[in-house]
Amino acid sequence: MSTILDVAKLAGVSTATVSRVINSPQVVRVKTRERVTGAMKVCNYKYNALARGFVTKRSNTIGVIIPTINNQVFAESTRGVQDYADLNKIQVLLGNTYYRYGQEEKLVTTFREKQVDGLVITTTNPRGAILKTLVDEGVPFVLLYSTVKGGPMTAVGIDNYQGGYRATEHLVKLCHKRIAMVAGNFSSSDRSFHRWHGYRQCLKNNKIPYDSELLIQTEYSLIGGRDSAKKLLSLQKPPTAFFCSNDYLAIGAMKGARELGFKLPEDLSIVGFDDIRIASYMTPELTTIRQPSYEMGKLGAELLFQRIEHQVKPVQLMLESSLVVRESTIRQPVGGIS
Amino acid sequence: MSTILDVAKLAGVSTATVSRVINSPQVVRVKTRERVTGAMKVCNYKYNALARGFVTKRSNTIGVIIPTINNQVFAESTRGVQDYADLNKIQVLLGNTYYRYGQEEKLVTTFREKQVDGLVITTTNPRGAILKTLVDEGVPFVLLYSTVKGGPMTAVGIDNYQGGYRATEHLVKLCHKRIAMVAGNFSSSDRSFHRWHGYRQCLKNNKIPYDSELLIQTEYSLIGGRDSAKKLLSLQKPPTAFFCSNDYLAIGAMKGARELGFKLPEDLSIVGFDDIRIASYMTPELTTIRQPSYEMGKLGAELLFQRIEHQVKPVQLMLESSLVVRESTIRQPVGGIS
C-alpha cells in the first residue's frame, strides 16, 4: 500500500503538497496538481482516512445505537441517520443493544474508543449513568425516541403519553369499555411506560375503572403479542379492545385472537403504535399511532452535526404523532360481550 | 483527553508498560499493573482504538454493504454479521446502496479508506468491476445472497433457481395453469433473475406454455407488489396464481388483489420468497420460500474472519432454502376461471 510519501517522491514534490491536492486542490498550481494526481494513479494510491482522523481528531464516523435492527421502526430511524450522514460524508457504526443496558454501555465505550465524532442513541434508560457520563465528558450525542424533557441532553421524540391517550380515546369513543393494554416491558424502555400512562389517564377521564388484569407487559415481538392476546382473551370477562404499544405486538395479537376463534374486527378492536410500513397491509388494516421514524433519524443526525460543529445548546424536540384510523377498530355493538 | 503517556508518568513507568497492561496484562508484575490501572482511573484514561489501528494495521472494523436496511431480510443478515462480529470484538460500519451500483462503489471506497479489515457485501452486480478490483487488490470480502459459483470470491447464498423452481412447482401441483411472476427488477439484482429462470424451467417441464404477459418486473416494495397484482389481474385472462420474488411483493400483491375484489386464497394463490418474520402473521398466512438470512450473515462473517486471519481459499457455500406451505396457496378448482 503506497502512501503520500511514495506519491510525493514519484511526483517530485513534498508530502505537504500531496496532502494539499487531496484536501484543497485549488491552492496548488495546476501543473503540479496534475503531476501529483498522475503519480497517485501510478502508485494506485489509496487514501488512509484513519491516519487523517488520527491527526485531525475527527474520525468522520458516528455511532448509532439501537435496541435492534430487527424492529422496522429502528431500522427506519437508522436509515434516516445514515442518509443524512451520507450527505455529509460521515460513516455510521451500528450496534444493537437488544434492550440490554449492559450492552448499551459496552457499545458506547467501544464507539468512543473508536473516536466517533458523536453518538445517536435510542436508549433503554434515559436516567442511567451512561448518558450522564456522556454529558459530563462533553461527548456530543442525541437521543432518539426520547422521553426526556428539558435538561442537558439533545433529544428528539414524540409525546408517548399523548400517543397512548389518543389510542385509548379512539377506542373509548368507539364505546369500548373493557380495553386492555399489551405493553412492551416497562423495564425495556420507558416509552411503553409513558404510553401506559396515557392509556390509564384516558380511562380515568372517561370514568372507566382501571383493571390491572387488563395490562400485560411482554417482550416486544410478534410472539409476545400473540401470547398476550391469548391470555387476555381467556379472561373471565375478556376485553373487547386492545391497545398494543407497538405494531408487532398488535399484529401478533391479531393472530392470537384469530387462533382463539375471534373475528376481527367484529369481536375485537386493536390499535397499534408506530405505523410500520406493513400496518396498512394487514387484514384488517391496522389502526395505529403513526410516528415519523425516518424523519426522527434524519433530524437527530442534523442536531448531532450541529452539536459537533458548533457548540449549540441542548434542545428537546417533539415530533407530531397521529392516530391513523384504519379497519382494525370498530364500534363496540351495544349489548356486546362485555 | 489523557494518553498512555500521562498514565505512564503518573504511575512512574514507561509507556511500553502501560501498553502492556492494556494488551497483555499477564506479562506485567501485579504490583506495577495495579499502579498503572490506578493511574488510568485517576487520569480518566480512554483508550484510543484509532491510534492502535493506525499502528497495527488492523482497525477491528468491517464494512457491511446492503441494498437497504429497510428490507427485513437484509436487516436479518446484517444482524447475523453484527452478532458474530460482536463476539469477536469487531465493529460494523453499515451502508445502504439502495440498489444503486454507483452507491455500492462509493461505499466500498469509503470503507476501504476507513481501513476496514474486510467487507460483507450484498451486491447488486456480482460481475461488476468493484468486486474484481477487490479480488485483485487482495481485500478480504464475502458476498451474501450470492449467486456466484466457483471463482475467486468467497460467497454464501442459496440456490435461487431452485427456489423459483420449487415455488412454481408447488403452484403447478395445485393445478394452477396460469401462473404469473411478480419479480424484482432484474437490473436490481440477479437473484430475481435466477428465480425467474427456475420459474420458467418449471413451467416448461410441466408443459405449461410460457406467457411473457405474466411476468412483471417491479421495484422491490409493497407498493410494487400491489400495483403489479392489479395489472396482472386486469388482464383478459388473469392468472390464478402468483409467484412473487420476495415477501413484500407478495404482501403487496395480496392487498392489490383484495382491492380488486379477489378473495384470498380462493380466487388467487400467492407464494412469496424469503419468509420474513411477518409472513406467517398475514391472513391468509403466506406460503413462501424460506431462506436463512440470519444464519447467512453469521456464516458470512465467520468466513470473512477466517479469510482475514489465515489466507484460506475462496469457497462458495449454498445454504438450504425450503418451501413453507401455509394458507395463501390452494388447489385451483377444476373448471375455475382459467
Added chain:
DNA sequence: TTGTATGCGTTATCAC
C-alpha cells in the same frame, strides 16, 4: 519484568 527508541500516514505550522 521493564524501559528506550522508532515508526505508522497524515496534517499543520512555519519557513522560504
Added chain:
DNA sequence: GTGATAACGCATACAA
C-alpha cells in the same frame, strides 16, 4: 505555491 518537519497515540523490537 511549495517544502521541511513536528506531532498525533500507540505498539513493538530490542536492550537492559
